[in-house]
Amino acid sequence: MSTPLCAGLCTSLQKIFPDTAPAFFEPLCFSMLQNERKSFQLAVQAKKGDAVELALSGPLAGFVRASCVRLVPAGLTAPKWADSFYLDKKRKAYPDLLLPLDGDAFAAEFDGWNAVWFELSGELPAGRHTLTVTVRANGAETDLQANIEVLPVKLPQQTLIYTNWFHTDCLMRYYNTEAFSEDYWRITEAFLKTACDYGMNCVLTPLFTPPLDTKVGGERPTVQLVDVTVTGKDSYAFGFEKLEKWVEMAKRCGVRYFEMSHFFTQWGAKHAPKIMAEKDGETVKLFGWETKASGKEYMRFLRALAPALIEEIDRLGIRDRCLFHVSDEPNRSMTRSYKKAAKPVHELFGDFKIVDALSEYKLYAKGLIETPIPANDHVQKFIGRVPELWTYYCCSQAAHNVSNRFFAMPSMRNRVLGLQLYKFGVKGFLHWGYNFYFSQYSIREIDPFAVTDAGGAFSSGDSFVVYPGKDGTPLLSLRLPVFMDGLQDMRALQLLESLAGREKALAVLEEGLTKPLTFRDYPHEDEWLLDVRERVNRAISEYAGKAAKEEG
DSSP states (O other): OOOOOOEEEEETTOOOOTTSOOOOOSSEEEEEETTOOEEEEEEEEEOTTOEEEEEEESTTGGGEEEEEEEEEEOSOOSOTTOOSOSSOSSOSEEEEEEEEOOSSEEEOOSSEEEEEEEEEOSSOOOEEEEEEEEEEETTEEEEEEEEEEEESOOOOOOOSEEEEOOOHHHHHHHTTOOTTSHHHHHHHHHHHHHHHHTTOOEEEEOSSOOOOSOOTTOOOOOOOOSEEEEEETTEEEEEOHHHHHHHHHHHHHTOOEEEEOOSSOTTTOOBOOOEEEEETTEEEEEESTTSBTTOHHHHHHHHHHHHHHHHHHHHHTOGGGEEEOSOSSOOGGGHHHHHHHHHHHHHHHTTSEEEEEOOOHHHHTTTSOSEEEOBTTTGGGGTTTSSSOEEEOOTTOOSTTOOOOOTTSOHHHHHTHHHHHHHTTOOEEEESOSBOOBOGGGOSBOOTTTOOSTTTTSOTTSSBSEEEOTTSOEEEBTHHHHHHHHHHHHHHHHHHHHHHOHHHHHHHHHTTOSSOOOSSOOOOOHHHHHHHHHHHHHHHHHHHHHHHHHHO
16 A cells, blocks of 8 residues: 655745645645746655656646756855844755756655746636646655636736846856857857846846956956957957847847946946957957056047947947946945046946946935945835936845845745835846856856855855756756746736726735835735735736726
């Protein structure tokens, strides 16, 4: 007689550990819009090596992609100043990597609970559907049901500008390819397409090798898109063939906005980025750490570059979709150097949107930049006081319950950002690490399957949300679709606003709260977030139905 099979369906917000029984839903019930991506999980108890077979049936079975959830080692799980809203800061490994299921069976990785991640996507048929998941292991079998309502409406196009810094040099080094080789472009496009599939619509564009997270005096591999030739004293010729190819590739992937790399080094704007050039038939480093930011030679270079670059931008038809940077993360101690650097950028590229991560309101108030990007634990000071609100988070945003995506955090803390972005009308969101596979300051390469904290510098989960697959394509972290869920929550609220007005959308969002939703204050229960989305969907269905009747 076979042992009864212990298995059940769970939401995408649970992180399933081998030693902890998850919360099951029998059946699992949720609603979604026709063009959404929606995820849920199967948890099954087994012994390591057991063969687990799966079969899906129902009208939505053909729209499901299945992946095994694998644990990934964690180093630093949280900084010393972190708050208490974490799952567990002491674990050595966390569920994160999604390995696409090869066929309809897998071998259990653990003694205990093993998880499978299901993602629904595509042009789903509207209606109420039952998706049955049949699980077989050790001679036992069980059927699990998900009752899914697909509403006959679609999410609007994303209006949020979202960039997650895309590091092509990390891909180049991991896959041992040459910059701009055939393999380089193939791998870059595969990773960028996945980023766009999960909500990213703005890409960091390396006009010159980005001066980001680089040791003073050190270098990152050259990925410069603009060819420079020295033709005489303070005289240059520029080639934009690589930039044109980049823009064409990015558009194929779904990119709408192009974020030009910074013209000055990080944390102070004291130096020029590394810029390579052809001079007298040789490739030389024209500018770099040896170059003072306000040096006359670099200023003359920027003045020569600007008209040529702007002409190319206009030729490519992306003028209204370009963002420019001065320097990343200045603070008040860097006011003088940042001001000097900002002046020529605003003079030369003042017709474009210029943005920088900047979290000190007093520095913004000096008028050095029109569009600051404050961290989400500092953004409250900027609300209602800037022409356009943006925000970001990184390794430092570990306290005050603000949203972030570390391994050790609950998934709802990742997803809740979407509700906050909607409420406060945020126009742009930035993160620094889509695929940063170096140690801090880019000193050495790391294996992202083994080292997830940039060599002990950043909390695991901060520096990347995809893993490098063997074939040059990305493997997802479960944190990527969870973040996408947040973006979809934001778009659903925008849809509701278009149907019923902003007052109604906010009322549905904040129904039952004892105090208003902020970037720091929100309920910490998964059920609250899931209930918010179901309320939004019900309201969309109601008001869309009314609109259809009025039109009819």
